[in-house]
Amino acid sequence: MNEKFFGSFRTIAALELPRTSMTPPFEGVLGECYSAVVGADAHDLQWALDRLGSYPGTVLDLCCGGGRFLTEAVSAGHTVTGVDISQDMLHAATRRMASTDLGIQSRARLLAGDALTLDLEETFDYVILGGLTITLFGTEERAALLRTAARHLKPGGQLLLDYSPVEDPQEDHTGHFTVPVAIGDQRGFYDVGWSWRPNVRQSVTNTYCELVDRHGVTDRYLSAFSFKLFTGAEMSAELQVVGFEIAQVSDVDQKPSSPDVVHDLPPLNLWLAAELTAA
Numbered sequence: 616m617n618e619k620f621f622g623s624f625r626t627i628a629a630l631e632l633p634r635t636s637m638t639p640p641f642e643g644v645l646g647e648c649y650s651a652v653v654g655a656d657a658h659d660l661q662w663a664l665d666r667l668g669s670y671p672g673t674v675l676d677l678c679c680g681g682g683r684f685l686t687e688a689v690s691a692g693h694t695v696t697g698v699d700i701s702q703d704m705l706h707a708a709t710r711r712m713a714s715t716d717l718g719i720q721s722r723a724r725l726l727a728g729d730a731l732t733l734d735l736e737e738t739f740d741y742v743i744l745g746g747l748t749i750t751l752f753g754t755e756e757r758a759a760l761l762r763t764a765a766r767h768l769k770p771g772g773q774l775l776l777d778y779s780p781v782e783d784p785q786e787d788h789t790g791h792f793t794v795p796v797a798i799g800d801q802r803g804f805y806d807v808g809w810s811w812r813p814n815v816r817q818s819v820t821n822t823y824c825e826l827v828d829r830h831g832v833t834d835r836y837l838s839a840f841s842f843k844l845f846t847g848a849e850m851s852a853e854l855q856v857v858g859f860e861i862a863q864v865s866d867v868d869q870k871p872s873s874p875d876v877v878h879d880l881p882p883l884n885l886w887l888a889a890e891l892t893a894a
């Protein structure tokens with residue numbers, strides 16, 4: 616059994632029920648659930664849009680997911696390239712973009728790519744790494760991700776990113792929320808749980824989706840992933856190694872993304888605007 620499952624998720628995994636798939640969190644059915652829940656989340660979007668300002672700029676949305684930020688930024692007049700490694704996420708972003716006017720869509724470009732090695736041979740006014748993306752990677756990969764951001768920024772450009780801050784010492788914390796989902800002719804629920812362990816700088820997220828079709832056949836999807844927690848000093852040190860200097864810091868409360876979601880997530884994400892210092 617995957618040791619990263621905890622609480623009721625561990626119990627479900629141990630049951631080994633029929634038609635249970637262990638899948639990546641941002642692919643397939645779990646990817647659709649994630650996009651639906653996080654896609655409705657706007658707690659961070661306004662902060663990022665305010666940083667871009669009203670002058671139309673060029674933006675690289677690294678690990679753009681379902682296009683949550685990309686759609687808002689092109690609608691606000693910016694020209695945005697979104698890159699993600701997951702075809703499912705890119706399809707979700709394409710569907711989201713399709714709900715906007717054609718004129719707006721012409722300012723968006725979606726590309727499949729690995730953000731750790733990406734080199735588009737062009738530079739942008741802004742690079743955004745949203746949705747806690749940087750925290751999903753290991754130490755070496757985070758450095759590679761930040762180097763990708765640096766490689767794609769114009770002189771004086773800004774990197775916008777968020778992370779979940781911790782302070783020493785802080786209590787461990789677990790929680791979860793459940794939302795109803797409907798995909799095709801299947802209906803069911805999506806359960807998201809987290810085990811927040813600040814002293815080891817890690818939070819583990821478990822997700823479980825159960826979908827029942829009209830014949831009563833049930834499909835089950837389970838996933839576990841962890842993300843890294845940082846103190847402000849630790850985050851700042853990682854940025855500095857790659858040549859970024861923190862220009863601005865803002866606390867952004869994580870609010871429930873829909874009326875169906877009741878949760879007690881840790882109270883804030885921290886958003887940073889970082890500028891490349893001269894080499």
Ligand SMILES: C[S@@+](CC[C@H](N)C(=O)[O-])C[C@H]1O[C@@H](n2cnc3c(N)ncnc32)[C@H](O)[C@@H]1O
Binds near residue numbers: 680699701747748
């Ligand atoms: C937590 S989601 C954030 C999505 C989006 N930025 C948002 O704020 O909603 C992380 C995203 O990173 C993508 N991803 C993971 N590894 C990647 C890689 N090496 N290159 C590009 N995208 C990657 C996943 O497919 C997923 O869409």
